[in-house]
Amino acid sequence: MSLEALLVVSAALFGVGVYGALSQQSFVMIMMGLELMLNGAILAVVAFWWGSTGGNPEGQLLAVVVLAVMAIEAAIGFALVANVYRVRKADISEKLRRLRH
Template identity: 35%
Template sequence: MTLAPYLFLSACLFVIGLFGALTRRNVIGILMSVELMFNGANINLVAFNRFLHPQSTLGQAVTVFTITVAAAEIVVGLALVLAIYREVSTVYAEDFNLLRG
């Protein structure tokens, strides 16, 4: 097994997430796309760790940090989505045009 298929898989996952974050109308869909981008970056970290520095595990430790930050991000994001939904009763990003409801 070589490194390039792993990198190509992570690039594809990142690009799919980027496309979703750019084009989804639903805010929950945008948050899910951002999670896909996080996962692409995580595959990259672990793959470089495995193939270029197999004697170290620093890449995997950083991946654990990334997973934690992603969890914090999605929790706060979904709480914000729920708070906004309670105010304006929509989850579509183009309808979020008021800073103060």
């Protein structure tokens, strides 16, 4: 177990998240991709705290901030899914043509 191995694992989680967020059509599945990216991010933050900061508690504090970001993303995401379903009856991103460029 080394910092390099931890960073490779977190990169793999982030990559899977990028794939999911870009490829899925369903809104909730897109949110799952975003969550997986944040999952990789939190692993990288804690890995750096463990291997590179000499136990400085501010590294753990950054991980707490990432956790808060996760909660905010989920809450706003669910609210948007509920809103867009009620107003446009849309459950996949292809149904939202008005947002196209």
